Amino acid sequence: MTNEMEQEDQYVTVVISQHVKPGCETDYEAWLRNITSVSRTYPGHLGTNVIRPQPGVRREYVIIFRFDGYENLKAWMTSRDREYWLNQGKHLVESDPHVQQLSGLEAWFSLPGQPLKTPPxxxxxxxxxxxxxxxxxxxxxxxxxxxxxxxxxxxxxxxxxxxxxxxxxxxxxxxxxxxxxxxxxx
Structure with missing residues (x-):
């Protein structure tokens, strides 16, 4: 219970990474514009950033959603809108996305070009x-x-x-x- 209460008082970031099927990049970009514009309509949304693949460095797309608290993030993550758009984009990606939630200062401690891990x-x-x-x-x-x-x-x-x-x-x-x-x- 205490951990959940702590999360409610902090900004929360969710980092989603996924590989797009070769040749589907244009459709994926359109899908990405749609899902991010829908996410903006949810309470507490503070912004979305997209890190696109870099040849030879990173193959995956990384989408970063920021919300003002855990409950607002949870509302987005469990919404029918998000579920709808995830189903719309399934054919564009190679596998299910890797989702990681960060809060507080954890986002400072990530290494460029590597999967996001949080240290103790x-x-x-x-x-x-x-x-x-x-x-x-x-x-x-x-x-x-x-x-x-x-x-x-x-x-x-x-x-x-x-x-x-x-x-x-x-x-x-x-x-x-x-x-x-x-x-x-x-």
Missing amino acids: RYKTALLTWASVFILINLLTTFLVPLLRGLPPLIISLIITITMVALLTYVVMPRVSRLFSKWLYAK
Whole structure:
């Protein structure tokens, strides 16, 4: 029960990967536009991203649906609309899709070009803490002096925006690669 309550209070991401039958890519793209536009009509939908195949790197399509909480995600995942569109697209794919649900910071810890796996939470917490600790000290040392004349709330706003952007797009992808052997140790 506690785990379910925790999930309800977090953003939830579902990652779906599947291989499209050769020659069906155009039809699959049309199907993808339809199912993603239907998903947008569901409460709590925060966005959909599609990572298309890259020759020599990755064969599968990866579709990422983000919702504001577990219950809204569940409503979409168990909906008749989704079931209808999955049935419409069955002939376009080689097998059933691989579906993985992520919540919180887990999505930071994925390696490009590899199936999404989530490391143990204590490892993600430790690396996130270390990254935040180092980054906040660097930002306060180098950025705060440049912002001295501004009100404290504006300084805080600039620091947090910069920190989240750096964590998401620069720091965590590199930290994930650097510590991948430790994060994903068997």
